Amino acid sequence: MEQPNQSYINSLSGGDQAFKQKLIDVIKKEFPEEKLVYFNNYNAKNYKLAAENVHKLKHKISILGLEKGYEVAVAYENSLLEGSTNHKEAFEAILNSITIYLEEI
Amino acid sequence: MNCIVIDDEATARMIISQLCSNVPSLNVLEEFPNAMQAIKYLNQNEVDLIFLDIHMPDFTGFDFIETLKNPPKIILTTSDPNFAIQAFEYDCIVDYLVKPITQERFNKAIGKAEAKQNKPVTKASKTEKVESTSGNDLYVNIDRRLIKIDIPSIYLVEAKGDYIQVKTEDKNYTVHSTLKKIEEKLPDNLFLKVHRSYIINIKKIIDIEDNSVLIKKDVIPVSRSNRPELMKRLNLL
Numbered sequence: 001m002e003q004p005n006q007s008y009i010n011s012l013s014g015g016d017q018a019f020k021q022k023l024i025d026v027i028k029k030e031f032p033e034e035k036l037v038y039f040n041n042y043n044a045k046n047y048k049l050a051a052e053n054v055h056k057l058k059h060k061i062s063i064l065g066l067e068k069g070y071e072v073a074v075a076y077e078n079s080l081l082e083g084s085t086n087h088k089e090a091f092e093a094i095l096n097s098i099t100i101y102l103e104e105i
Numbered sequence: 106m107n108c109i110v111i112d113d114e115a116t117a118r119m120i121i122s123q124l125c126s127n128v129p130s131l132n133v134l135e136e137f138p139n140a141m142q143a144i145k146y147l148n149q150n151e152v153d154l155i156f157l158d159i160h161m162p163d164f165t166g167f168d169f170i171e172t173l174k175n176p177p178k179i180i181l182t183t184s185d186p187n188f189a190i191q192a193f194e195y196d197c198i199v200d201y202l203v204k205p206i207t208q209e210r211f212n213k214a215i216g217k218a219e220a221k222q223n224k225p226v227t228k229a230s231k232t233e234k235v236e237s238t239s240g241n242d243l244y245v246n247i248d249r250r251l252i253k254i255d256i257p258s259i260y261l262v263e264a265k266g267d268y269i270q271v272k273t274e275d276k277n278y279t280v281h282s283t284l285k286k287i288e289e290k291l292p293d294n295l296f297l298k299v300h301r302s303y304i305i306n307i308k309k310i311i312d313i314e315d316n317s318v319l320i321k322k323d324v325i326p327v328s329r330s331n332r333p334e335l336m337k338r339l340n341l342l
Contacts, residue, residue, distance in 0.1 A: 023119055026115050063116065
């Protein structure tokens with residue numbers, strides 16, 4: 001399975017370690033909050049709102065270099081907008097992999 | 106170019122500010138997590154360029170553009186490539202950046218912004234049907250009960266997805282309906298749609314700033330296209 005990485009963050013920071021750490025800290029703060037809101041909306045069957053949450057989480061997925069994960073998120077967002085839960089498991093596996101990664105860095 | 110960044114995601118704001126810091130001609134004046142704060146800022150300050158997220162809760166980037174009388178250059182930043190066609194209906198939009206944004210692509214967008222003259226926004230005009238009805242009461246269906254609302258007591262109606270929120274002097278009601286439906290039920294001598302998400306009771310206005318009105322404690326954006334009608338309806342000295 002594709003793993004999160006810091007390629008984009010490294011390229012963006014251009015060697016500025018202070019910026020890099022600050023950005024990682026912001027992601028570490030925002031990601032769990034966004035994930036929680038997603039699960040709350042999903043569990044309440046508010047698929048339209050859950051789709052909005054997936055939309056926002058897509059950015060974090062792409063920042064962490066998960067190109068295939070991004071495609072899964074796009075497909076899942078579209079499914080939710082149509083009231084379907086296709087790609088849910090794959091998407092939540094990506095969230096899980098990011099959660100573990102953010103705990104390690 | 107003096108610029109501002111509008112995005113509800115702190116990570117995105119930080120990334121755009123970092124990209125800006127690598128371009129000597131850019132000066133980031135402020136960052137805003139929502140469009141309303143930016144509108145208030147723009148009422149007092151001029152900027153040359155706005156980095157604007159499209160997909161924000163309650164108030165999208167396009168809603169925001171509609172409130173600007175003379176918009177500066179705008180670069181849209183989004184995770185959704187599907188709005189590109191809509192984006193280019195606006196003359197003020199100089200580029201459309203899909204996240205995650207690379208420095209190379211960002212620099213290209215800045216080049217376009219620098220090359221483009223600042224023009225007022227133009228958009229295909231839209232026709233809005235305003236109908237009035239008589240009578241002072243409006244019945245709304247809430248939890249299978251028909252609740253009577255005194256129409257003159259309504260000061261604001263706000264669209265919220267599949268629902269509308271009807272705010273009155275005493276109480277707020279969330280109703281499964283559309284702004285268009287309620288607009289047809291409200292008398293047009295009292296009510297005016299000032300934005301695609303808002304209908305206001307013009308008798309309840311406290312004050313009007315350039316592109317927003319204050320009603321009670323709510324600051325409501327006024328679309329550029331709706332502003333002339335609003336001004337026409339006021340008893341101006």
